Amino acid sequence: MNTLIWAVVPYTCLAVFVAGHVWRWRRDQFGWTTHTSQLLESRLLRLGSPLFHLGAFGVIAGHAMGLLVPASWTHALGVSEHTYHVVSVTGGVITGLMLVTGLALLIARRFVNGRVRRVTTTMDKVLYAALAAMVVLGMSGTVVINLFGEGYDYRESLAVWFRQIFYFQPDPSLMADAPLVFQLHAIGGFLFMALWPFTRLVHVWSAPLAYLWRPYVVYRGRRGPAPAPQPAPADVRTVSPAPRPERPTVKA
Numbered sequence: 001m002n003t004l005i006w007a008v009v010p011y012t013c014l015a016v017f018v019a020g021h022v023w024r025w026r027r028d029q030f031g032w033t034t035h036t037s038q039l040l041e042s043r044l045l046r047l048g049s050p051l052f053h054l055g056a057f058g059v060i061a062g063h064a065m066g067l068l069v070p071a072s073w074t075h076a077l078g079v080s081e082h083t084y085h086v087v088s089v090t091g092g093v094i095t096g097l098m099l100v101t102g103l104a105l106l107i108a109r110r111f112v113n114g115r116v117r118r119v120t121t122t123m124d125k126v127l128y129a130a131l132a133a134m135v136v137l138g139m140s141g142t143v144v145i146n147l148f149g150e151g152y153d154y155r156e157s158l159a160v161w162f163r164q165i166f167y168f169q170p171d172p173s174l175m176a177d178a179p180l181v182f183q184l185h186a187i188g189g190f191l192f193m194a195l196w197p198f199t200r201l202v203h204v205w206s207a208p209l210a211y212l213w214r215p216y217v218v219y220r221g222r223r224g225p226a227p228a229p230q231p232a233p234a235d236v237r238t239v240s241p242a243p244r245p246e247r248p249t250v251k252a
């Protein structure tokens with residue numbers, strides 16, 4: 001059972017993640033977008049979207065640091081276990097709260113605004129439910145267990161198992177004794193990846209990142225000096241309307 005959950009499921013999800021993206025690209029390039037509903041409602045979106053996205057960037061950076069960087073590396077750099085814990089919990093709580101607040105606003109506007117509700121698809125609802133579940137589980141691990149609880153050193157177990165998956169030697173026993181919240185969050189993370197290609201999350205791979213440092217839209221490029229205004233073509237200037245034919249006068 002351990003092998004099924006901690007080895008077979010992750011690889012199956014990763015395979016669905018890759019094959020799903022290929023399928024979606026070939027079947028639905030016109031649907032490969034954010035499906036923005038900004039024109040239908042912008043008040044809640046203006047606050048919810050930046051909070052959600054900034055929180056998500058922070059949480060992704062935290063995951064990269066916590067899961068991909070081995071504890072031995074931070075020890076070698078002289079970072080004590082206590083310092084690491086303070087930084088990761090503080091960063092996790094701040095970015096996690098931004099993500100939770102942003103997500104709550106995005107979900108709320110789907111309920112309270114009739115026009116947004118009408119364009120919300122079943123897949124959107126599945127995605128929001130999955131995001132909410134992942135965020136609640138993640139925050140429970142960080143806040144309930146690592147901030148106020150007995151603590152769980154995920155860098156010596158969960159993170160090691162996570163990295164092993166990518167070099168094809170996962171040891172399921174590393175996850176067997178993890179707290180249930182972390183077990184659900186970790187396996188949920190892989191299920192989330194399997195869901196990814198079938199949702200609007202595909203827009204992540206075509207985000208116009210160049211506009212981060214060039215925040216204006218170029219409608220027309222200018223090569224060299226602007227061309228001098230051209231005179232209108234001769235036939236347009238000289239052609240005058242043809243004279244009307246004289247009306248025949250009818251004599252009584």
Ligand code: HEM
Pocket residue numbers: 059062063066067088089091092093095096099131134135136137138139141142143146154158162185186187188189190192
């Ligand atoms: C297989 C994939 C994933 C793994 C192994 C994983 C692992 C973890 C771990 C170990 C923590 C605790 C960090 C700490 O206490 O310092 C955590 C927290 C968290 N996770 Fe994940 N996670 C995964 C995917 C996701 C996904 C897909 C989401 C959101 C959609 C997510 C959202 C969060 C949030 C909001 C927190 C709390 C804030 C934080 O500490 O960063 N995680 N995750």
